[in-house]
Amino acid sequence: MESKKTMPTNEHERFMRMALKEAQKAYKLEECPIGCVIVKDGKVIARAHNMRITHNSALSHAEILAIKKACKKLDSWRLSDCDLYVTLEPCTMCSGAIIQARIRKVYFAAYEPKGGAVCSCNDIFNIAHGHNHQVLFEDGVLQEESSNMLKEFFREVRESKKSKNKFPALTDEPNDLFLDLDS
Ligand SMILES: [Zn+2]
Numbered sequence: 001m002e003s004k005k006t007m008p009t010n011e012h013e014r015f016m017r018m019a020l021k022e023a024q025k026a027y028k029l030e031e032c033p034i035g036c037v038i039v040k041d042g043k044v045i046a047r048a049h050n051m052r053i054t055h056n057s058a059l060s061h062a063e064i065l066a067i068k069k070a071c072k073k074l075d076s077w078r079l080s081d082c083d084l085y086v087t088l089e090p091c092t093m094c095s096g097a098i099i100q101a102r103i104r105k106v107y108f109a110a111y112e113p114k115g116g117a118v119c120s121c122n123d124i125f126n127i128a129h130g131h132n133h134q135v136l137f138e139d140g141v142l143q144e145e146s147s148n149m150l151k152e153f154f155r156e157v158r159e160s161k162k163s164k165n166k167f168p169a170l171t172d173e174p175n176d177l178f179l180d181l182d183s
Contacts, residue, residue, distance in 0.1 A: 011042075012085070012107055012138070012141050013141060013142055015037055015039055015044070015083075015085045015107070016085050016087070016107060016109055016141045016142045016146075017142065017145075018035075018037045018044060018047065018085070019035040019036055019037045019047075019062075019085045019086055019087050019109070020035060020087055020109070020142065020145055020146060020149065021035065022035025022036060022037065022047050022048060022049040022062065022087075023035030023049060023050075023062075023087045023146065023149055024149070025049045026049035026050045026051070026062070027149065027153055029049075029051070029053075029054055030053070030167050031049070031050045031051060031052060031053050031054060032050050032052070032150070032153060033049075033050070033087070033149050033150060033153050034049065034050040034061070034062045034086065034087050034088045035047070035048070035049045035050075035062055035086070035087050036048050036049070036062035036063050036065070036066040036084060036085065036086040036087070037066065037084075037085045038066050038067070038069075038070040038079065038082050038083070038084050038085075038103075039082065039083045039084075039085065040070075040074075040079075040081055040082045040083075041081070045069075045070050045073050045074065045082070046066045046067075046069035046070035046073060047066060047069075048062050048063075048065035048066035048068075048069060049062050049065075050062045051065060059093070061091065061093065061094050062086060062087075063084065063086055063090055063094035063097065063098065064093070064094060064097055066084065066086075067079065067084075067097055067098070067101050067103075070082060070101075071101070077100075077101065078101065078102050079101040079102055079103050079104075080102045080104065081104055082101075082103055082104060083103070083104055083105045083106070083107065084098060084103050084105075084106050084107070085106075085107045085108075085141070086106065086107070086108050086109070087108070087109045087110060087142075087146040087149075088108060088109065088110050088112050088116075088146060088150070089108045089110065089111050089112040089116030089117070089118050089119070089120055089139070090106065090108065090116070090117060090118055091112070091115050091116070091117055092115070092117040092122065092124065094117075095117040095118060095122075095124040095125065095135075096124070098125075098135055099124075099125070099133060099135055102133050103135055104135070104136065105135065105136040105137065105138070106118065106125075106135060106136070106137040106138075107137070107138050107139075107141045108137070108138075108139055108140075108141065109140070109141055109142045109143050109145065109146035109147075110143050110146040110147040110150060111139065111140075111143070118137055118139070119137075119139060125137055
């Protein structure tokens with residue numbers, strides 16, 4: 001669901017660039033480069049990046065980790081009046097967590113054609129969830145920057161399959177990658 005913009009576009013891009021910085025940190029760890037920041041009253045209150053391999057946890061998506069940090073910071077499970085910026089369209093799990101945390105609005109960059117739950121494969125924020133909370137979203141903020149980083153990552157992973165000296169946790173299991181923007 002689109003909504004009226006509450007800040008100038010460049011402000012959204014500024015926060016998305018911070019999320020992209022987080023994605024870079026994941027990239028350096030040989031994790032799929034996805035980053036997230038949570039903003040309240042114009043200030044970043046939490047930032048995180050994908051740590052699935054590092055934590056050996058399917059739950060360690062950037063959004064989940066950022067939500068945990070934001071809840072700790074605010075000392076509340078409820079993140080009303082908070083906006084979440086993430087470099088890739090959230091999956092079903094993260095979208096569920098975003099609804100549960102009562103996030104006000106989600107801004108995402110790249111689309112996830114194989115598993116994006118916001119608009120690519122599902123419409124999860126617009127399904128009735130039995131509690132009166134509607135998460136708004138805006139898609140495609142710095143889409144190209146994020147897509148390029150992901151494509152570069154997957155290109156490196158594919159190339160490293162030949163040498164097997166990098167991305168050991170990913171190279172033998174291409175299906176483990178939850179998206180492949182080139183396919
Ligand atoms: Zn997720």
